[in-house]
Amino acid sequence: MGIFGTLYISYSGLFTDSHAMNVSADNITNLNTTGFKAGRYEFGDVIRNAVGEVFTRGAGYGATPKATRWLFSQGGIQTTDVPTDLAISGRGFFVVSDSKGNIFFTRDGQFMINEADEKNFALQNSLGMYLLGADPNATTAGIADLKTHLIPKVMPAKATSKVSAQLLLNANRPTNTETLLSKYDWTADPTKPLQDGKYDWVFDWDIYDPLGQKITLKAYFDRGDNPNTYEVLLALADPTKDTRGDGKFKGAFLYGTLTFGGNGEGVSADFSQISDPSGTLSPLDLTTLGQPKFTLTVEGRTQDITLDLGFKVNPDGSITRLNYPTRLSANPFAQLYFSQDGYEEGIFDRIEVITEEGLIKAWYTNNKDLPVAKLFLADFNGYEESLEKVGNNLFRAKANAIPFIFAPGAGERARILSGALETSNTDLAQEMVHLILLQRAFQSNSRVITTADQMLEDFLRQR
Numbered sequence: 001m002g003i004f005g006t007l008y009i010s011y012s013g014l015f016t017d018s019h020a021m022n023v024s025a026d027n028i029t030n031l032n033t034t035g036f037k038a039g040r041y042e043f044g045d046v047i048r049n050a051v052g053e054v055f056t057r058g059a060g061y062g063a064t065p066k067a068t069r070w071l072f073s074q075g076g077i078q079t080t081d082v083p084t085d086l087a088i089s090g091r092g093f094f095v096v097s098d099s100k101g102n103i104f105f106t107r108d109g110q111f112m113i114n115e116a117d118e119k120n121f122a123l124q125n126s127l128g129m130y131l132l133g134a135d136p137n138a139t140t141a142g143i144a145d146l147k148t149h150l151i152p153k154v155m156p157a158k159a160t161s162k163v164s165a166q167l168l169l170n171a172n173r174p175t176n177t178e179t180l181l182s183k184y185d186w187t188a189d190p191t192k193p194l195q196d197g198k199y200d201w202v203f204d205w206d207i208y209d210p211l212g213q214k215i216t217l218k219a220y221f222d223r224g225d226n227p228n229t230y231e232v233l234l235a236l237a238d239p240t241k242d243t244r245g246d247g248k249f250k251g252a253f254l255y256g257t258l259t260f261g262g263n264g265e266g267v268s269a270d271f272s273q274i275s276d277p278s279g280t281l282s283p284l285d286l287t288t289l290g291q292p293k294f295t296l297t298v299e300g301r302t303q304d305i306t307l308d309l310g311f312k313v314n315p316d317g318s319i320t321r322l323n324y325p326t327r328l329s330a331n332p333f334a335q336l337y338f339s340q341d342g343y344e345e346g347i348f349d350r351i352e353v354i355t356e357e358g359l360i361k362a363w364y365t366n367n368k369d370l371p372v373a374k375l376f377l378a379d380f381n382g383y384e385e386s387l388e389k390v391g392n393n394l395f396r397a398k399a400n401a402i403p404f405i406f407a408p409g410a411g412e413r414a415r416i417l418s419g420a421l422e423t424s425n426t427d428l429a430q431e432m433v434h435l436i437l438l439q440r441a442f443q444s445n446s447r448v449i450t451t452a453d454q455m456l457e458d459f460l461r462q463r
Contacts, residue, residue, distance in 0.1 A: 010448040012062030016043050017442040019065050024434050027426045035075065035107030035393050036424035038431075042066040072383045075107075075425040077417060083351050084111045084123060087422045090414030092377030092406070093395065095146050096129040103143070104129065105378055105403070107422055108393035113151070113351065120150035121348065123360075127392055133373035136359060141376045141405050149373030153348050155364040157212025159301075160342030163205060164308040165219075166324035168334040169230050171264065173200045173223040180222050180233040181279065186250040193239055193251060194220060201333040204237065208342030210301050215241065221333070224257060228328070232256045232271075234307070236298070243300045247277025254294040254307065255281065260328040266311045266319050286313035343368050354418040357409040377414055378403035 020041040030036040046062045077087050086094070086109030093105035111131050116122035123131040132146040186193040203219040216237035224231050232255065236242055239251025256271030271292035272281040284292050290312040296303050310325035324337050346364025351372075354360050358375030380386035386401035397403060408416045 006448065006452045009062040010445045010452070012046065012064060014442060014445045014449075016041075016063045016065055017438050017445065021435070021438050021442075023068055024431050024438065028428065028431050031424050031426050031428060033393065033424050034110055035422050036426065037070050037072055037075075037107070038424065038426040040069045040071055042069060069384060070387075070389065071425060073425050074422075076423040077420050078423050079420045081419050083353055083418050084113060085109055085419055085421050086111060086354060086375075087417040087420040088377065088408075088414050089417055090408075090412070092379045092408070092414040095132045095143070095376070095378050095403075095405075096125060096394075097132055097148070098127075098129050103132075104390070104394040104396055105387065106393050106395065109421055116148070116150055119154075120152055122148055122150055131375070133358070133360065133375045136371035136374050138374055138376075139407060141407070143378070143403055143405055146376060146405070149360070151348060151351075151362045151372050152370070155343075155346040155348075155366065155368060155370055157208060157210065157345040158342050159210040159303040160207035160305060160340045161303065162306045162308060163207060163217075163340045164310075164324070164338070165203070165205070165326070165335060166310050166337035167203070167221075167326040168329045168331055168336065169221060169258075169260075169326065170200065170333050171227070171328045171330045175223050175225055175227055177225045179224075180220055180231045181249075181255055184233065184235070184252055185248050186239050186252075186277070187246075187248050190239065190250075193235065194218075194233070198222075199233075203335055203338075205338065205340070207305070207340050208344060209298050210303055212342075212344035214344065215298055226259075228260045228262075230258045230260075230328070232258060234294070241298045242277070244297050245277050247279070249274050249279040250277040252277075253296055254292060256292060258309070258326070264328040265321060266309075266325060266327070268317070268319060269309075269311065269313060271307075287315050287317055289313075354416060356415040356417070357407065358416050375408065375416060376405050377408050377416075378405055379413065380404065 023039045023041040027038040043063050043066055046064050077089060088107060088109065093107060094109060096104050096106060108125065111123045111125055113121050114124045130148040133149045134141040134145050138145070180199060183198040184194050189195070199220045199222045201221045205217045205219055206214050207217060209215055218235050218237050220233040220235070222231045233252060234254040235252040242251045252274045254271060255274055256269060258266060259268040261267045269286060271284045271286065273284060273294045274280070275282045286292065291306050291308055293304055293306045296305055310322045312320045312322065314320055343366045346366030346368055349363045349365050351360060352363050360372045360375065361369045362372050363369045380401060380403055386398055387395040388398055390396045406413065408414050
């Protein structure tokens, strides 16, 4: 090959060493880049085969850049306490899209809440790309099912549709033959249609109307003419809000009787809707409904409410007691449990936690949360064959590469950590060793070139 060929062989060494230095420099430079995947520079030797009678074997002709391979090993997890910072522990990528709908994949979980339009927010990265997810209740999804999920700025009010209570009714109260219906009289005193002493106990229950306004129901209880019975009357605390008209029963909506067995457990129930202020009773078929359901009218707005006192009436008329039954007891009146499913309007407050399964919940000023979306991750059979780097911590799927979309979670191939970020997987100690080896290799190749140059100079001088 001669001395001139030696110069070119060593030049190939300088060329590959300088490119390898670029890869190491890039790895070190991105030591603090979130989700960065380090590269590894791979060399290949060059062989020239001489055909003929003189040379019968291949000859080494230097080195050449073979490939830069990206290392997709797990990076470290660093906590940030920012709920929208997300880290993937395991395999997979977040799926994001730009404003044109182009799909990209990333391990960089630095997301923030940005305004999407006048009514919604959305999770975006610093490039303005949207984090994609599926319906909150989805268990499986494909790439076509993933979309931008908007976070409403306002959670609409919800009218109460169910009231649940577990009560202890005092068995020591005396029986009486006068019913609550005979004692209730709005026309006698609009501010107090049922006078003190005309009932044994009253519970105040706050519920919400369709506008999200809080209204108070009075649940009156009075011992019946039988030691095992109690009357129930539900009425508005402010009967003037009843817009059905005027009459003795203005503000009253539900009347019933509870019957208890010898051990204090409920054995039967009978309820009627008070259909109008004149006191028309419309019996409720509890064998069909299971529980009393009545219509409440407040300031012209109506809503259906189911009363759950811890029992259900079966089609045959028997009672099935639930986990929180109302009971007759030789103790003072007590309310052990109360809940209702209505709430006022809420303004978006925060995203508190994104679960390991990828469920995103938005919290509002009414102290209610709204499931917004469920994140799914994308995985590929072979990262090197399927993905190409496009910068800004993004990868793009190569032609014909089809991602596998899966739901994260404990026991799966990956889980999502909220309030954390994946750091670069660059191994700084290893990169420093690489730099030392590359430096020595570069110096050695330079020395070969210098030596070959001196040999040429000596040869030319002799000529």
